[in-house]
Amino acid sequence: MRPLGFIALTLKFCLILLLTCFIGCTNTLDDPGSTGNYPIGPLEPVPTIQQRPEWNRFTILVWQWQNDVFEDKELYEKAGLFGFHIDRGKGMDDLVRFSLEHKFPYYVDHAAGKGILYLSRNLRPQVTGKRSLLIRPQSLADPEVIVELKEQILANVQTTKKGLVYAYAFDDEISLGSFNSPAEVDIHPLSIAWYRKWLEARYGQIRKLNETWDSDYGSFNEIQPVSFEDVRKSASSPPIKNWNLSRWMEWRHFMDYQFAQVLAELTNYANKLDPNIPAGFVGGQEPSAYGGYDYALLSRAVQWMEGSGDLLHSFWNKPRRPIVKTFHTTGSYKTDSWTLWKNLAHGDQATIAWPEGWFITDNSTGERNLSDEIKSLSPVFQEIQGSVSEFIINPNTYLETDPIGIYYSHPSIRVSWAMDSITHGRSWPDRSSSLDDDNLSAGWLRRSWCRLLEDLGYGYTFISYLDVAEKRIDLATQYKVIILPRVICLSNTEAEALAAFVESGGLLIADSLTGLLTETGRGRPSGVLDDLFGIVRDESKAYLNAKSLTEIDAEYGDRPFTDRLHAYNDSLRHGSMVVYERGTDQTLARKRSGKGETFYLNLTPLAYSYFPYRNGNMGKEFRAIIGQELESVGLYPRVSIDIPFIETLLWRNEDRYLMAVVQNAREMIQKENQKIHVRFNLPATGTSNIRTGTVFSNPVSFTDSFNPWEAAFYSFNSTDH
Numbered sequence: 001m002r003p004l005g006f007i008a009l010t011l012k013f014c015l016i017l018l019l020t021c022f023i024g025c026t027n028t029l030d031d032p033g034s035t036g037n038y039p040i041g042p043l044e045p046v047p048t049i050q051q052r053p054e055w056n057r058f059t060i061l062v063w064q065w066q067n068d069v070f071e072d073k074e075l076y077e078k079a080g081l082f083g084f085h086i087d088r089g090k091g092m093d094d095l096v097r098f099s100l101e102h103k104f105p106y107y108v109d110h111a112a113g114k115g116i117l118y119l120s121r122n123l124r125p126q127v128t129g130k131r132s133l134l135i136r137p138q139s140l141a142d143p144e145v146i147v148e149l150k151e152q153i154l155a156n157v158q159t160t161k162k163g164l165v166y167a168y169a170f171d172d173e174i175s176l177g178s179f180n181s182p183a184e185v186d187i188h189p190l191s192i193a194w195y196r197k198w199l200e201a202r203y204g205q206i207r208k209l210n211e212t213w214d215s216d217y218g219s220f221n222e223i224q225p226v227s228f229e230d231v232r233k234s235a236s237s238p239p240i241k242n243w244n245l246s247r248w249m250e251w252r253h254f255m256d257y258q259f260a261q262v263l264a265e266l267t268n269y270a271n272k273l274d275p276n277i278p279a280g281f282v283g284g285q286e287p288s289a290y291g292g293y294d295y296a297l298l299s300r301a302v303q304w305m306e307g308s309g310d311l312l313h314s315f316w317n318k319p320r321r322p323i324v325k326t327f328h329t330t331g332s333y334k335t336d337s338w339t340l341w342k343n344l345a346h347g348d349q350a351t352i353a354w355p356e357g358w359f360i361t362d363n364s365t366g367e368r369n370l371s372d373e374i375k376s377l378s379p380v381f382q383e384i385q386g387s388v389s390e391f392i393i394n395p396n397t398y399l400e401t402d403p404i405g406i407y408y409s410h411p412s413i414r415v416s417w418a419m420d421s422i423t424h425g426r427s428w429p430d431r432s433s434s435l436d437d438d439n440l441s442a443g444w445l446r447r448s449w450c451r452l453l454e455d456l457g458y459g460y461t462f463i464s465y466l467d468v469a470e471k472r473i474d475l476a477t478q479y480k481v482i483i484l485p486r487v488i489c490l491s492n493t494e495a496e497a498l499a500a501f502v503e504s505g506g507l508l509i510a511d512s513l514t515g516l517l518t519e520t521g522r523g524r525p526s527g528v529l530d531d532l533f534g535i536v537r538d539e540s541k542a543y544l545n546a547k548s549l550t551e552i553d554a555e556y557g558d559r560p561f562t563d564r565l566h567a568y569n570d571s572l573r574h575g576s577m578v579v580y581e582r583g584t585d586q587t588l589a590r591k592r593s594g595k596g597e598t599f600y601l602n603l604t605p606l607a608y609s610y611f612p613y614r615n616g617n618m619g620k621e622f623r624a625i626i627g628q629e630l631e632s633v634g635l636y637p638r639v640s641i642d643i644p645f646i647e648t649l650l651w652r653n654e655d656r657y658l659m660a661v662v663q664n665a666r667e668m669i670q671k672e673n674q675k676i677h678v679r680f681n682l683p684a685t686g687t688s689n690i691r692t693g694t695v696f697s698n699p700v701s702f703t704d705s706f707n708p709w710e711a712a713f714y715s716f717n718s719t720d721h
Helices: 002-017 073-079 093-102 143-160 189-203 206-213 229-235 246-273 295-301 309-315 333-345 372-384 387-393 410-430 433-439 441-456 465-469 492-503 617-632
Strands: 059-062 084-087 106-109 165-172 279-282 304-306 323-327 350-353 359-361 368-370 404-408 461-464 481-484 507-510 589-593 596-600 639-641 646-653 656-663 674-680 685-689 701-706 711-717
Touching: 059 084, 073 368, 073 372, 084 093, 093 143, 106 143, 143 165, 143 246, 165 246, 189 206, 189 246, 206 246, 229 246, 229 410, 246 279, 246 295, 246 410, 295 309, 295 410, 295 461, 295 465, 309 323, 309 441, 309 461, 323 333, 333 372, 333 387, 333 656, 333 711, 368 372, 372 387, 387 646, 387 656, 387 711, 404 441, 410 441, 441 617, 461 465, 465 492, 481 492, 492 507, 492 589, 492 596, 507 617, 639 646, 674 711
Parallel strands: 059 350, 084 106, 106 165, 165 279, 279 304, 304 323, 323 350, 404 461, 404 481, 481 507, 507 596
Antiparallel strands: 359 368, 589 596, 639 674, 646 656, 656 711, 674 701, 685 711
16 A cells, blocks of 8 residues: 555646646746746737537537426427536446537536635635635645646546537636625635736836835835725815725736636636637626636637626627627516527527526426426527527627727726725625625726717727737727726836827826826826816815715615715716816816827716616716717717617628617617617618528618517628728
């Protein structure tokens, strides 16, 4: 027995040594972007893997809960369901054979096990609800933890790669801590060592770090991370120019970076085992200060994901990477139908069905059957997975948007979270993920800008702050308009790129607080783009109602949304719109610069996506202002439809187009079938409705029937466009 034990220990030691594939495989010692065994340079995108040719249509993958694909195969087929999931995979050879025999695809969940990337239930309380810095159980800086993850991936992929596997998900609802809840991890000694090397690569000299942080470290080896509690009181009231969140912001940035680097390493490892199938995760969270959800990083780290679709559809448009969402039935046929069609219209390649109550057993007879709601949805399941989805799912198809970019700044999201947390005081650690999801100002603001542009008839993409900071993108060649949604944090490099965009002829639109802080959260005497916008700020006059910086007060989280906006009470107004900066000398400030122009709103559109406001005077006023600005630079909607709250998405493959038309307000989908008039403002020939087969004699102007709880798809050619 002793020799076998020695061999086992030796093998484990060798595996740990091989963990340079965790902290060095993609950043080798020959790579100037690395120091020692730690990746410290920019995260390079993992390769794109196109879907297998079999998956040329929208796919519904049913979670194996309250059902068994073996026993319920006939019910699956009756419902129009032909996909499922395998948990882990090792020892699941019978399910793999079932997949091959019946041509049922599956995705593999928990391919890296459960309890590491997603901390198990007994571990999560150790890292949540606390103000102090903590060691993450199952530290992602610990080589032995990465070895364990890889061992599980190896065992599970070896079995499941033999069948019709759709994708590998390392785990579900992964996080640095617990979802997006504040968790001040990870001060494992190896994590801190990595952090110090990463900081040294960013700053070069300790003097530069001290100047930024207002610190006095003698060397990078002395640096210790800090909790939000250490900076909270100094960032709780104006003037914002006096804030310095750098010590906390850099720590949070590093933890997001560490999380993404680990996922990239696991993705590359899974690709070595099965080079033809994408790897990633499901159950993704909203971008926030905690949890690891910086989508500029995550979009580079994995090859498929269930996450924040509006961001991923931008970052993964060319080339395409698979995006999925989880589908839950609600008891409302129209709501459920609309959800599925909306997901396809936006380019989701698949959905993971959570089948609670879908398959039922008669207690008296033991007979299995489908629930009534699934019987009614069966025609939707069958059609949406049919030929109607082929054009959008094609990996060579891409979403052709207008040249409008919405800036995604994750440092600004961190600061926005800090501002949201002011009302909590010392109880900020209790700001749970669910509370954050419902009350995160940055999330509401992002969605509001999306709905506003959609309601005006425009398509858009998100711009990654990392791509700009790392000079991977030429803004002037891709965009005519860039929108800064409360981009409070900007590096000098980003500011220079945005200024150059304006000088070359672009229109730059901002709402409030633009560039008051650096990318690390250090205040500036004035906004870095104030001169470009032609504004002057006087912070002594404060913000909103002159009492608060927190726009959505989550201390009122159990009350109606309007009650949480009490900072709007006694605020200054421009019409129905709320002025954010009381001391900025102008509202709706325009300025020419070079060949371009800037437009500073000094208004907050955060509440636009709240439907009563969107459908009221505030919504009308925002649409009028922004619509006029877009038209001033020659941008007009490429398609006009005569009913409100409609989104049009133009999918293109060479010279062939498919236009998806979908209601973008849940409040409108209960209406009955209605007539819509569609007018193309671009060349179009051979226009037809691919769901009904109707060919329109006038290809650019026609009337058609539209169900608000579905989506319409119009195919046409546009060789001159």
